[in-house]
Amino acid sequence: MATHQLPQISNEDRFESLVCDLFNAIDSTNTYKRFGRKGHEQKGIDVFSSEKDVVIQCKKKDLSRREIQIRRELMNDIEGDINKIISKGLNIKFSKLYFTSTYKDHPDIDEFCELIKEDKKLEFDVIYWGWDTIEEKIIDKKELIEKYFGHFVVKQDSKEASFLKNLDLKKKIEREFGDWLNYFPEDRKRRSRMILRAFDGTQYPHANEADEYGEYSWFGAEIKGLYYQGMEFIFGIEEIKVYDDNTWDFGERKEGKDFREVKVARVGQINFSDILDYDINGDEHYICPHIFCRFKYKGLPFEKVYFYSLEKGSSEYFELE
Incomplete structure (x- = not known):
């Protein structure tokens, strides 16, 4: 669980940009690119890297609703996007499909990703990253903090404060x-x-x-x-x-x-x-x-x-x- 609380990004376009930059930073590459924009045929993905064999779907959610509603919507999104990828014939080689969201990590969604891979006999892994995971991955990346979160200050003693x-x-x-x-x-x-x-x-x-x-x-x-x-x-x-x-x-x-x-x-x-x-x-x-x-x-x-x-x-x- 993240020890800091970054504010969730409310703009969908900005969230996709953050995810793209984050994966580039994690994998020390610049090969992650956004796959079109709104209005384009995105075939179920938002970000991809041919070099890393990874495709990513970004889900910015309205967090003012009941959590169970958000989880159900996410699961429907995951299944719908996977069906779209299969039916549209995505011409990008990949071995991992990430679903990233402004909603938090949740074991029900992790389990759903495993089950859908088994049920549909998918040849690629389906992985969910909620906001908790995104926080953990981004918190030590100063350039991304400054770019996307402005004046947010990382408190080095947050673990100690929680304890x-x-x-x-x-x-x-x-x-x-x-x-x-x-x-x-x-x-x-x-x-x-x-x-x-x-x-x-x-x-x-x-x-x-x-x-x-x-x-x-x-x-x-x-x-x-x-x-x-x-x-x-x-x-x-x-x-x-x-x-x-x-x-x-x-x-x-x-x-x-x-x-x-x-x-x-x-x-x-x-x-x-x-x-x-x-x-x-x-x-x-x-x-x-x-x-x-x-x-x-x-x-x-x-x-x-x-x-x-x-x-x-x-x-x-x-x-x-």
Whole structure:
């Protein structure tokens, strides 16, 4: 993840020019060129280098919309441009097709690129670079920073600042959440339930059901404790089947395999960097701590989810693959 935040370029033509210059700088060449302009038949590409066997498509996106809308649009763009390249018979030899965007990196798009290569049996790689990757590639290239970002100043201590910010938050939470963190759940005098809210959510305090895109903006969970880089919350109780070979699942019993049923808690981990702030007193709707987070993991704030056994004396943990 980039440690600086360059402003996204709002002009489509300027974004294509930046991508062209960036790839020339990365590969120490001047062979990357723009493939026509608006109004020309671009055959699904914006930039190419015959020497490097690379073609590039640039996608400047309106980031004011819902993220899931942008991702779906990008995936449609990727498939549409690949179909155009195939049908138009691009007369340029290439082994890699890059899709670059002002939208951020996202694993769903990376996975889609892999799947479309397999499904269409493509002979070239399909690679997605979101704005996070572009930032990482451009941040040490002074000439490009000056050309495209004017008076932007690179702060050399941004990694340190991010580390110190998270450490300060950890210390603050340890101090102010002592009524929960210093006791086992059964010994707490205060209820463990808290409200996890998307800082930019619009559903609260109304129904906390998934919206039309399958995403949430708030829900209740019980605080479990801290881990080395964030907070842990219990947000469900399940029963799983554990087999003799130590595999496990939620489904029907596997034929020919012995198993035992284990009651487990579903635990989500929220990284300190995804916690913007909290209100320890809550409000008139829920008088308990409200944690304001980035819900950026498929509609949830958890960077990782695991399960642990609720059986007395057990210390078993079960991780999702």
